[in-house]
Amino acid sequence: MAYLDHAATTPMLPQALDAYVRTARALGNASSLHGSGRTARRTVEEARERIGEALGAKPGEVIFTGSGTEADNLAVKGVHWSRRAEGRNLVVTTAIEHHAIADAVAWLGDHEKADVTELPVDKLGRVDTAVLADLLESRGAEVTVLTCMWANNEVGTLQPVAEIAALAQAHGIPVHTDAIQAVGHVPVDFAASGAAALALSGHKLGGPTGTGALLLRRDVKAVPLLHGGGQEREIRSGTLDVPGIAALAEAVAHAVRTQEVESQRLALLRDSLVEGIRALVPDSIYNGDPDSRLPGNAHFSFPGCEGDALLMLLDAAGVECATGSACSAGIAQPSHVLLAMGADADDARSSLRFTLGWSTTKADVDALLAAIPEAVRRAKTAGLSLRLIT
Amino acid sequence: MSGGVDSAVAAARAVEAGHDVTGVHLALSKNPQTYRTGARGCCTIEDSRDARRAADVIGIPFYIWDMAERFHEDVVEDFYAEYANGRTPNPCLRCNEKIKFAAVLDRAMALGFDAVATGHYARKGDDGLLRRAVDPGKDQSYVLAVLTPAQLAHSIFPLGDTPKDQVRTEAETRGLAVAQKPDSHDICFIADGDTSGFLKNRLGAKEGEIVDAASGEVLGSHDGSHQFTIGQRHGLGLKRPAADGRPRYVLSITPVDNRVQVGPREALRVDRIRTGRPVWLAPERTGSFDAEVQLRAHGEVYPARVTADGDGLTARLRKPAFGVAAGQALVVYDPDAGDGDAVLASGTIEETGGADEPASADESALSLSGTESTRG
Secondary structure (H helix, E strand, C coil): CEECECCCCCCCCHHHHHHHHHHHCCCCCCCCCCHHHHHHHHHHHHHHHHHHHHHCCCHHHEEEECCHHHHHHHHHHHHHHHHCECCECEEEEECCCCHHHHHHHHHHHHHHCCEEEEECECCCCCECHHHHHHHHHHHHHHEEEEECCCECCCCCEECCHHHHHHHHHCCCCCEEEECCCCECCECCCHHHHCCCEEEEEHHHCCCCCCCEEEEECCCCCCCCCCCCCCCECCCECCCCCHHHHHHHHHHHHHHHHCHHHHHHHHHHHHHHHHHHHHHHCCCCEECCCCCCECCCEEEEECCCCCHHHHHHHHHHCCEECEECCCEECCEECCCHHHHHCCCCHHHHHCEEEEECCCCCCHHHHHHHHHHHHHHHHHHHHHCCCCCCCC | CCCCHHHHHHHHHHHHCCCCCCEEEEECCCCCCCCCECCECCCCHHHHHHHHHHHHHHCCCEEEEECHHHHHHHHHHHHHHHHHCCCCCCHHHHHHHHHHHHHHHHHHHHCCCCCEECCCCEEECCCCCEEECCCCCCCCHHHHCCCCHHHHHCEECCCCCCCHHHHHHHHHHCCCHHHHCCCCCCCCCCCCCCHHHHHHHHHCCCCEEEEECCCCCEEEEECCHHHCCCCCCCCCCCCCCCCCCCCCEEEEEECCCCEEEEECHHHHEEEEEEECCCEECCCCCCEEEEEEEECCCCCCEEEEEEEEECCEEEEEEEEEEECCEECEEEEEEECCCCCCCEEEEEEEEEEEECCCCCCCCCHHHCCCECCCCCCC
8 A cells, every 4th residue: 555645644653653652551641749749840851952942942832732733823823812802803814724714713703703815826836925025014013914835735836935924024913824734844043034923733743643733932922722720831721731742842853853864855756756757647747846845745737527536546556646626525626725825726636735744655656656547547547536626 | 237126136137038138337426425325315325236236147238327427417417407496306217317228328339239238117018018117116117218219229138027015035146145135215416305404505595475275365475485385284384383283385386586485284285287288108199098097106196187289298197196296207007907097198387276266367367386306
């Protein structure tokens, strides 16, 4: 089986799994005052320090959460609520955010009566900073929070987060960045980025699912989503998941330490995948920024094919990948990212995302290249048969 | 795999028969409801989860195919159009004709599959003919009688030889959680079961007259002729009883002038039926032959003399039918107690006539009748 869906989830690194199992055997609530509690607390604080060190953050800026989605929600809603004031109720987002951001922002608009503005992207999927500069000139004083992902989860395009943060800083606006696809895959330095908040998720970088963290500058206030024991800076409540946190720190430290070498390895593999597909399927369209993108991401449209038909055929041939679409009730919707990049609805539904990770080898790429011509041939025969050709 | 017990057991049996099986759930609504309510509807998110869990237990891959646009255009729009024309469509039959054994089968064949297997209760004989299921209460050959021989050749019905209660028992034995899930029997895209309200929503409300078919006397009013079905007795809202005190039934619906005619039950009597162009599931016949005909899903069977010409079928019933709906299918069976009655042909009912009238000459003598359509 060739697994080319590492952006969905990537296998746990052996050292992270070891750290998890080792810590899970130990007893102790990190908030308890006795010896077992202190041992657990020590594990948590060492993890906090390791993550901070790996990502250019102070330990006190690391807030552990139960997922990347929670970190994103906490940043966007929490910062919006804390800064909402007379004349300041505008949330600025982009057209290509993951649902963890996009739906949280939409909820702020629908339910909390926030104003919402979406920054457009160019055809490579890169946020237009000129539009942002204009917006901030005219409405900068109204903005509660600005959110822009570090790297797009579908097409892999890297975003100019530092440039955006610099623009926002001039207006005193805190910037949140969803770096869930970026941490461990490209260099990420929280302090240098100028962002006020940054979300990461364990299972995208070799840590456990159900772990995440929000890096939040000490001077930025966020209203909590969860109320309770106030374990994390009074901003996030919930008994700390000590083994999950230990494993997350192990994974972050490893992924960041090996990032440069690993990205080069993945980029080479990815480039051979891209060249192979272009040669085998000449009418395929390589989406996203060809240069400034995640090293393990290759995203294609296959005109005349349904993405979900291709996925099924490749799945049957032992190759696992993702359609480039979001799923709603199991029904593939045209990707909002591709639509924002100017693709038409048919191309947006004909796309596949191949994502490589630490366990990917040349054999995986070869398996895909062996299976893709027949899959495309059959999918083309089936065509866009599910829909009316109008 | 709808998420019901039948398609789950059908899939399990197809696997056991040695086929390489993939489970497919059809998404027929762009905005599916989260949970099913009672026995209504079949395309909720909960149903797709049930189907997925069944596929897990059976051990087959499972995918959802988005057929919402095709379904809306070919089935739902057709449903509206037929009612707007005073006819009574059978959407399940249309779905089999246009979606399950057409769009789905075409796509499956293109993707490298050989056949579509469903949980329909029908048999396919060694001769390739479509035959009634052994369970007469569940037989669905009627709603499959629109399949061409080519479609039929690529269809598998693993449940035709088994009574429904045994299918449930088998599901239980196989560990399928849907074993006791209630049958769905209403029109799947009308989630609340309110067909009248569904039609009114789209076709609008417009006041019209209810008149006595014999005297022409105006007896009352209604707010849209599509609210009625032929043979309907209740809900007419007539203030005065008939002169003879007997119940009155809807005899005909004329959408053009939005008029509903009512009269006594005898006036619903039908002895001759004419269809549009037939579909032949068996080798085509010409001329006249004796057969049995069925006029609605799970409806009564009538011995008949059937005459086939190129344009349609004419059935002369040996015993009268009451309340026959234009838009429903006339399905012609060759009786066979041993292997199950074989479907010869079907055609959409266009015209019906009483005992002493020619079957198609005088339009005013025709009754365009409706019945409840039944899912399948």
